[in-house]
Amino acid sequence: MGGNGMILSDLTDARILTTLRGTGSFAGTARALRLPTTTVSRRIAKMEERAGLRLFERSTRQVCITEAGEVAADHAAQMLQEAEAAELSIDHLRGAPAGRVALSTPVIFGQALLASVASGFLQAYPDCTLEIDLSDRHVDLIEERFDVVIRVGPPENDEIIVKPLGVVYANLYRAADLPAPEDPASLAKLPIGVLHAGFGPSPTLQLTSAQGRDTTLRVSPALVTMNPWLLREAALNSEMVVVLPDIVAAPAVEEGRLHRVLPDWHARRAPVHLAFTSRRLMRPAVRAFVDYAFEAIPPKLKA
Structure with a gap:
């Protein structure tokens, strides 16, 4: 051999x-x-x-x-x-976790939430380092040598261990000094900004009520983009109603610059999971990050 x-x-x-x-x-x-x-x-x-x-x-x-x-x-x-x-x-x-933790996460989720999670983890474990890959592709946890992967959407069948972190929502928002539409049908009369990679010839917006009832609206979007921060700025500087992930809208809502409209309806809902390998041979630094993520991320999803 x-x-x-x-x-x-x-x-x-x-x-x-x-x-x-x-x-x-x-x-x-x-x-x-x-x-x-x-x-x-x-x-x-x-x-x-x-x-x-x-x-x-x-x-x-x-x-x-x-x-x-x-x-x-x-x-x-x-x-x-x-x-x-x-x-x-x-x-x-050693007495404390140390070394590199390689993490992959979807782009929007990582940009919106991971700055505070990463800084908090590194402050708690100063001997650790984080290497964060922001990517919307489905990375292979083992083949690409990632320690931890955050998934947004239904869990895949090929993960080692998948644990739920919570749910992310996208909802409708408008500048706080502008009136809210009275019902979903009235959105047809307003300029709309949507979080989407592109539309066909007959674009639609699907909303789901708090009771689980779906409604599909024909819309003529004024702005279509996969950049939620661009949508947020458009809403703040125009009369547009935009679809935004709550985790992106939250700072402007807290500052009183945006308000959620049609609060009985949401535009998207997706579960968030943490995927990692067996804890049996998991390095202390990785175990520390997994434990920290389970404490730090769920409250931010509920905010």
């Missing part, structure tokens, strides 16, 4: 290899580790490519580990034991 140290690229490889030796099943390994089966298969194939040998023999009925696989799996088990021992030793010596 080309050297065991090169076969296993990280601890995820080690966990997959040792678990597959025990289960003898790609699907069973995926379930045990809460990984997509495709990830397990792809990782094993890459390990075999680096080894230059089969680590497992596959048939339609079973998966059997080879002699080379046994050697690699023994090494993987030793890696996991050493990693866990190192974490415990470092925790004892």
Whole structure:
């Protein structure tokens, strides 16, 4: 073999290899580790490519580990034991979380909320550093080596662990010195700004009542953009009614410059989740951020 140290690229490889030796099943390994089966298969194939040998023999009925696989799996088990021992030793010596935490979050959520969360975390844990990626794409938690990912929207099926943080809403806002529309139908007579990536030939605005009733309105938007801060400024400087995430509108509402209109209706609702890997081998800095996020973020979503 080309050297065991090169076969296993990280601890995820080690966990997959040792678990597959025990289960003898790609699907069973995926379930045990809460990984997509495709990830397990792809990782094993890459390990075999680096080894230059089969680590497992596959048939339609079973998966059997080879002699080379046994050697690699023994090494993987030793890696996991050493990693866990190192974490415990470092925790004892350090006494406090330290090191880098890599986080990915959607752009609007990150820009609106994470400044205060990040500064509060770094003040509480001065030996930690945060590396924050603002991206609306669906990042791969394992393949791209993120410690924590914030998701806005329904949870995906391929996460390791997903825990709810709360719900974000987008609602209708207007400058505080302008009258509020009386009902959804009256929005057709007003200039509208919408948070959207673009509309077809017949743009519509869907609203949901507090009782869960939906209504769809034909509108002629004066402004269409995915930048909520641009919409907020437009509302403050015109007669426009705009769709804004509450977390973006909140500062102007608190200052008395904006007010929410049609408060019995909201324009969007999306759950927010925190995704991360198993706490078993989680570094202290990552565990500290996860715990801090669960304390700091939910109150901001309710504000």
